[in-house]
Amino acid sequence: MTFRYLPMTEEDRREMLSELGIESVEELFSDIPESVRFKDRLRVSEPLAEPSLVRHMGRLAGKNASFDRYTSFLGAGAYEHHIPSVVNHVISRSEFYTAYTPYQPEVSQGELQAIFEFQTMICELTGMDVANSSMYDGPTALSEAAGVAAAVSKRKKILVSRAVHPEARAILATQARGLGLGVVEIPCSAGVTDPEELASAADEGTAAVIVQSPNFFGNLEDLSRIEPIAHRHKGLLVVSSHPIALGLIKPPGEYGADIVVGDAQPMGIPVQFGGPHCGFFAVTRKLMRKVPGRIVGQTVDEDGVRGFVLTLQAREQHIRREKATSNICSNQALNALGAAVYMTALGKEGLQEVSRLNLNKAHYAQKRLTQIPGVEPVFEQPFFNEFAVKLSRPASEINKKLLREGMIGGYDLGRDYPELEGSMLLAVTEMRTKEEIEELARVLEGVL
Numbered sequence: 001m002t003f004r005y006l007p008m009t010e011e012d013r014r015e016m017l018s019e020l021g022i023e024s025v026e027e028l029f030s031d032i033p034e035s036v037r038f039k040d041r042l043r044v045s046e047p048l049a050e051p052s053l054v055r056h057m058g059r060l061a062g063k064n065a066s067f068d069r070y071t072s073f074l075g076a077g078a079y080e081h082h083i084p085s086v087v088n089h090v091i092s093r094s095e096f097y098t099a100y101t102p103y104q105p106e107v108s109q110g111e112l113q114a115i116f117e118f119q120t121m122i123c124e125l126t127g128m129d130v131a132n133s134s135m136y137d138g139p140t141a142l143s144e145a146a147g148v149a150a151a152v153s154k155r156k157k158i159l160v161s162r163a164v165h166p167e168a169r170a171i172l173a174t175q176a177r178g179l180g181l182g183v184v185e186i187p188c189s190a191g192v193t194d195p196e197e198l199a200s201a202a203d204e205g206t207a208a209v210i211v212q213s214p215n216f217f218g219n220l221e222d223l224s225r226i227e228p229i230a231h232r233h234k235g236l237l238v239v240s241s242h243p244i245a246l247g248l249i250k251p252p253g254e255y256g257a258d259i260v261v262g263d264a265q266p267m268g269i270p271v272q273f274g275g276p277h278c279g280f281f282a283v284t285r286k287l288m289r290k291v292p293g294r295i296v297g298q299t300v301d302e303d304g305v306r307g308f309v310l311t312l313q314a315r316e317q318h319i320r321r322e323k324a325t326s327n328i329c330s331n332q333a334l335n336a337l338g339a340a341v342y343m344t345a346l347g348k349e350g351l352q353e354v355s356r357l358n359l360n361k362a363h364y365a366q367k368r369l370t371q372i373p374g375v376e377p378v379f380e381q382p383f384f385n386e387f388a389v390k391l392s393r394p395a396s397e398i399n400k401k402l403l404r405e406g407m408i409g410g411y412d413l414g415r416d417y418p419e420l421e422g423s424m425l426l427a428v429t430e431m432r433t434k435e436e437i438e439e440l441a442r443v444l445e446g447v448l
Contacts, residue, residue, distance in 0.1 A: 064273065065408055071436045073402075075386050075427025076216070076411035077138070077165050077263070078271045081244065081354070082431060084345045087268040091338045099333060102296075105309045112308035115333060116296040118340040125246045125343075126260040127253025128282035133294040134336035135279030135328065138263025139168035142210065142240050143175040144281065144292045144326055145259045149208030149236040150181055152290055157205045158183045161193040163215035164240060166416040172210075181207070191219045191379030191388070199229050206233055208259075212240040213252070217413075217425065218362075218386025219379055223255035231256065243267050243280070243339075245384045247355030259283050266429075268342025269335050278335035288312060292326030357430035358385035365428045365437045372441060374448035378413075378423050386427045388413060388420070392448055395424040405443050 017023065029037075048056060072080050091097060095110060102108030102115070115133045122131040135141040146158045158176060160169055162185045169185070176183045186198045193211055202209065209230035213221035223239065230237035238259045239252035244266045252260045265277040283291055289312055297311030346354065362385040369375050374392035389410075391398060399409035414421035428437065 065403065067271070070403075070406055070408045071432070071439070072408040073410050073426045073428065073432070073440060074408045075218075075429075076425055077167065078274060078277070079244075079266050079385075079427060079429055080271060080431050081266050081268075081429050083268050083270065084342065086345050087338050087341045090341045091334055096334065096337055101330075102310065105307065109308060111333065112296050112310075114337045114340060115294075115331075116298060116308050117344070118336045119296060121340060121343045122264075122280045122282055125243060125251065126241065126257075126262075126280075126282045127251030128257070128260050129253075129285040130288040130291065130295065131280060131282040132291045132331070133296055133333065134264070134331040135261075135281050135293055136330075136332060137275065137277040137279045138240065138261060138265075139165065139171045139279075140328070141261035141263075141279035141281045142168045142238070143172045144328060145238045145261050146172055146176065146181060146183075146208055146210065147179055147326055148259065148283075148287065148290050148292065149238065150179060152287065153207040153235060155205050155207035155235070156181050157203075158208050158210065159186055159198065159201050159206055159235075160184070160210040161186050161188070161198075161212065161215065161221075163188045163191070163193055163217060163219070163221070164210060164212040165216045168212075168240065188217075191215075191217045191381045192221050193226065195222070195225050195229065198226065199232075202229050202233055202235065204233050206230075206235040208236045208238050210238040210240070213249075214242050214245055214384040214386065217379060217381075217388050218383040218427075219381040220249065220383065223252060223257070227256045242384060244351070244355050244358060247351040248359060249384070253282075253284075258287060264336065264339040267339040269338050276332060276335060278332040278339055292328045293331050354430050358428070361385070361430065361432055361437070362387060362428040364434070365426065365432070365440075368437060368441050369426075369444065372445050372448060375444060378420065385429055386425055388423050388425050390423050393422075395422060398424070398444070398447055401447050402440070402443060405439075407440060407443065 067080050099111045102111045105112060119131040119133060123129065135144060150156060158181050160172060160183060173183055184201055186201060187194050192215065198209065209226065211221050211226055213223060215221055227237055236258040237256060238261065239257040241252055241260060241262045243262055243264055260282045262280055263277050264280050269277055281291060294310055295312050296308055299307055299309055301307050343351065366377065366387045369389060370377050376390040378388035378390050395412040395414065402409040410424035410426035413423040413425055
């Protein structure tokens with residue numbers, strides 16, 4: 001055996017070749033024309049001994065600006081929140097860490113119950129009737145919601161607010177092409193969805209209106225004004241929401257939302273340099289048979305003992321894919337468990353307190369920073385834990401200076417919104433202290 005991580009012996013190799021009736025591995029590729037084969041040597045480094053490789057990878061990892069060494073004011077969809085130690089303790093247990101698909105309920109009761117608890121808490125948080133076992137992340141959950149709306153309404157037009165996360169809109173556009181849907185972006189006015197533009201675009205061909213609240217700029221949308229526009233022509237209202245914000249604000253379900261999606265990353269899941277995360281997907285009762293992915297249901301066995309099973313699963317979700325509402329059949333069970341443990345550990349009052357800390361600290365930071373000459377608020381809207389500021393110098397230049405001072409700055413809004421060139425989106429979670437906010441102000445004063 002040449003490599004201990006690749007346990008194929010020479011005898012294994014010979015048996016495989018003999019079974020295939022060939023003399024060498026090269027013969028496996030004989031159908032590939034010589035003209036398209038790569039003949040040169042791959043430009044990769046020479047192999048390293050394991051101790052050298054570990055040191056090399058450690059040095060590469062050390063170049064990352066991690067939260068261990070930097071104070072972060074960057075949000076824009078992925079946030080640094082406190083993760084209680086019990087979260088990692090539970091999800092590191094082997095019975096959860098190695099679990100994947102609980103197709104056999106008789107041997108998967110623990111995993112099934114964990115998913116059921118996640119679903120239940122997501123329903124309570126969003127004000128909806130049914131939630132699935134999770135999705136890959138928030139943006140893919142949003143694009144799946146558009147697919148569900150089109151399948152239910154038999155319509156092809158999707159209206160999405162330009163205040164929805166740019167990456168989520170990009171994923172929606174990609175999936176819409178495959179589904180034959182038309183996506184119309186609704187402009188913003190003063191940092192929120194323009195209701196007049198939305199009303200003008202909505203018609204009998206509209207399958208769904210998609211908004212985000214708090215939106216990408218951190219501002220709260222007026223869902224009470226958007227809901228009647230979405231339902232006027234019997235389209236669906238899809239709301240993407242921040243789960244921590246739902247600890248304080250009225251849930252989308254109480255505004256009449258048909259589908260509520262979002263990313264559970266703020267609840268016990270590390271940023272992890274962008275993933276993996278965990279999307280949630282909740283609907284009204286009338287849509288529960290159209291939900292993509294898996295749903296765990298509670299039942300009793302023949303002896304009356306409580307048990308859990310996968311339920312409301314259309315077989316075409318797995319086999320007859322051309323007839324499926326969605327081809328996403330998997331989930332983020334481990335991260336969903338982490339979110340469930342987080343919500344359980346905090347409880348209702350704890351989540352409200354975390355939400356309140358986010359709100360108060362973000363508003364303190366905005367008030368403090370906008371006292372600095374050269375820093376102005378971009379919007380005058382109610383916001384949660386993110387806000388945009390207009391800077392007198394380029395955001396990219398300021399972020400480089402902040403990085404040298406040990407801080408990760410905000411998101412450069414000019415990257416996605418040319419009209420907001422020179423503006424920065426800052427996130428302030430419960431992790432940020434008053435001293436850290438004052439240090440950010442000090443550096444900005446020095447730069448500007």
